[in-house]
Amino acid sequence: MVVKVYGPAYASTKRVITCFVEKEIQYEVVDVNVFKGQNTTPEYLQLQPFGVLPVIQDGDYTLYESRAIIRYYAEKYKSQGTELLGTTMEERGLVEQWLEVEAHNFQPPLYDLVVQVLFGPKLGVVPDQKRIKEDEEKLACVLDVYEQRLSTSKYLAGDSFSLADLSHLPFGQFLMTGLGKEYMIRDRKHVSAWWDDISNRPSWKKVLQLYPPAV
Template sequence: MRYYAEKYRSQGTELLGKTVEERGQVEQWLEVEAHEFAPPVYNLVIHIMFSTKLGITADQKLIQESEEKLHKVLDIYEERLSKSKYLAGDFFSLADLSHLPFVQYLTDPLGKEHVIRDRKHRSAWWDDIRNRPSWKKVLQHYPPPDLS
């Protein structure tokens, strides 16, 4: 992601930040996404969506623990988003973009939209980033799977 954001920096939205400080904030939130947000969501996706297809039994304890971890992380997001429109500041960045796929899975096929919607600032952030024309275009080509 960083490679493409840098390579096409002059085209479209500036995703890496315009200053060293902004770049630092983008990098910080990318790390939070990778190490704190993604692991519990990944567990939820695997154990709720794909356990049957993978031939494993959904681990209910792991699902519960993952939801608890996710709530704690999202409390930190709520605090941050109460101070800025986006994670790295008042500009849409790679930090926000990197969250789109997993949050989409949480809200659509997993039916766990409440984890985003139960807080005002997270909900507003999600509405903003998911309604970007570029994300809508992605979803037209790659819709989330239907679990029904």
């Protein structure tokens, strides 16, 4: 069964596809253009009632929310491809902890920066400089905690690459290219080494090459 994944041009969908590549799961993509409103058609809302990306269809099983999808497939194909959930229950606990930190501390200010700086102008919205400054300050505090953590641990949840690291790739990439804020990573020695490690994985390089970003 080939899994259908919707909206490969968008960052959160890339989280899912990178997991599929790491786990050697067969998939096919279905394009969805948010700028043309294809995420709010009745057909799409049947699959994802909040009108956001991504969603997957696996036979008659439909699942949305990227971090739920990657947990499901990392567990379902536990013995295939890269182990992404840790090898003990305590390691998995830490994978869950850092997945939550990514979702609640790392992504929100970075998502807002992306909306303000990259999407805003495309939609005719003037970027709010005060908000951009606040977002960057919040993100800097978060990355300071990461710097400390990564000075004693090769990856966020321990000695091995996991979903917690993988989950940072799509929005972390915006710092390095679209937003031109690579100094936020480069100014922090351990964060910088970690970023080089995870962003050079063949899975991420393949996903970036196959699916250019929407903006």
